[in-house]
Amino acid sequence: MHIEQKTNKVKKAEKKQRRSLAIIKADCNVSQSDSPTLYLAILNVGLSNGLSEEALLTAAAATGGQVSQVLMLPSKSYCFLMCTTLADAQLVYDGMHNRATIGQKGAVAYLSYVLELPQQREENGWQKPLPGGLVLLPDFVSEAEEAALLEAIAVGTASPTDSLKHRQVKHFGYEFLYGSNNVNPLQPLEQGIPAACNFMWERLELPAFEPPDQLTVNEYEAGQGIPPHVDTHSAFKDPILSLSLQSDVVMDFRRGDQLVHVLLPRRSLLVMSGESRYDWTHGIRPKHIDVVATPSGSLTTQARSKRTSLTFRRLRRGPCDCQYPTLCDTQQTATPQERYASHTLATSCRVPELF
Ligand SMILES: O=C(O)CCC(=O)C(=O)O
Ligand SMILES: [Fe+2]
Structure with a gap:
């Protein structure tokens, strides 16, 4: 039987x-x-x-x-x-x-x-060089510094915590307005970036680096993400810094049909400048488990846990003059008059359905 x-x-x-x-x-x-x-x-x-x-x-x-x-x-x-x-x-x-x-x-x-794999339609995003201008600094802060930073951003926030569809956000310095994907430079928040963050700027060793004046804290539960987007060109200068705390996550960079996966380890700092800041979108797929490449090049899986990211930016206060028109809200504005006005008006980003 x-x-x-x-x-x-x-x-x-x-x-x-x-x-x-x-x-x-x-x-x-x-x-x-x-x-x-x-x-x-x-x-x-x-x-x-x-x-x-x-x-x-x-x-x-x-x-x-x-x-x-x-x-x-x-x-x-x-x-x-x-x-x-x-x-x-x-x-x-x-x-x-x-x-x-x-x-x-x-x-x-x-x-x-x-005998073989079928002709590939989707690119393998792991065996690609990083987008130009993207730098990942692993172990940028220690575990003790991570704990101190989490404490500093937990207290005394001037803007209330916003519960977006997929994650919690808090702002320091200036509020990021999700309706327009912009900030109002005339309305600074009472509470600037906590002084506990300042030790990072010297550690960066970037020539002529202007310290950020705006901080967005994103809190993602495991399984949450952020849709692909470009940070509005006219709102913020170059570079944009993103510090990953509490959990690793995979961030996807896309430009046209190009796709690059970047594993952001806990306590690493991601520096987006040049092409990677202006001409590629970045986003995090809402998943509980990431597929990641091992050092030997094979693929494995890694569970996410709660992640807090600190995105540091500096307001631009004028139109964007970048070399990358495709995703540039200033350069996509129709007339010269509008182009001039784009630094005072809240302009929306060209990538739809952002947040
Ligand atoms: O969580 C992150 O590292 C990225 C956040 C982000 O892209 C943003 O707030 O614009
Ligand atoms: Fe972003």
């Missing part, structure tokens, strides 16, 4: 596998391989039936096999992995084939070795 049941399970798997392999051959021109390869097709589960990249990587990691690339295809009930070595691919195959119930309603994954 037991053997009979097992045979049925194997038969069902083989049937599903054959059907799915015919589909990926037709869809992506990818062929099955009878002997192990680095490439695995994950059949019967995919984006179309609720499988996430994180859930797939978590299941693969549980087999002990290392994965170096994931390819999820929109609206498909299959996806692909590339493993780091053949031994890794075999571990993932043996550990997941006809075992891993990672799809919706416990749908089981069937695996098959394939």
